[in-house]
Amino acid sequence: MRTRRGYRWFEAARGENPFEPASRSDRYLSEEERLRIAALHLGSAGVRRTVTELGRAPSTISRELTRNAAAGGTYRPYAAEKRCRARARRPKPRKLDQLELALQVELRLVRNWAPE
Known part of the structure; x- marks a missing residue:
């Protein structure tokens, strides 16, 4: 039986999780602060x-x-932490991926309209 890749990564990291979430800046509330x-x-x-x-x-x-x-x-607090992580998830959808909006922007740029 073939060993799954996750187990091999786990073993290579000597039992530690090799994919720990990146630490957040102190600018954002931590889970401990939310519990407090x-x-x-x-x-x-x-x-x-x-x-x-x-x-x-x-x-x-x-x-x-x-x-x-x-x-x-x-x-x-746990629901708040979950929502915080969901809001911070990358990559975010781009606004100009909407075809209608992209066409309007292009049309107005062709007409030399200011971006404002």
């Missing part, structure tokens, strides 16, 4: 207290709680 936000939010801590605990901007915490709230208003 959830714990504080469940404990009825306000945004300002969460800000002092995490050292982030109040707008970041407020946006995170608003963007990733469930139907009942509860914050779900």
Whole structure:
């Protein structure tokens, strides 16, 4: 029986995952920070207290709680992390792949219209 490629990569990496996800910049919230936000939010801590605990901007915490709230208003950190990874996925679709839009851009450039 032929060994699958994934097992060979795993063995070559001495049992470590050779395809660990690339680390994210500190600009983005980490999964640990999202879990801390959830714990504080469940404990009825306000945004300002969460800000002092995490050292982030109040707008970041407020946006995170608003963007990733469930139907009942509860914050779900694992779902938030999953959505974050999906939004960051590459390659992104290009706008000019839409034929109608590409034709309009080309037509207006031929007419010397400004890009604005």
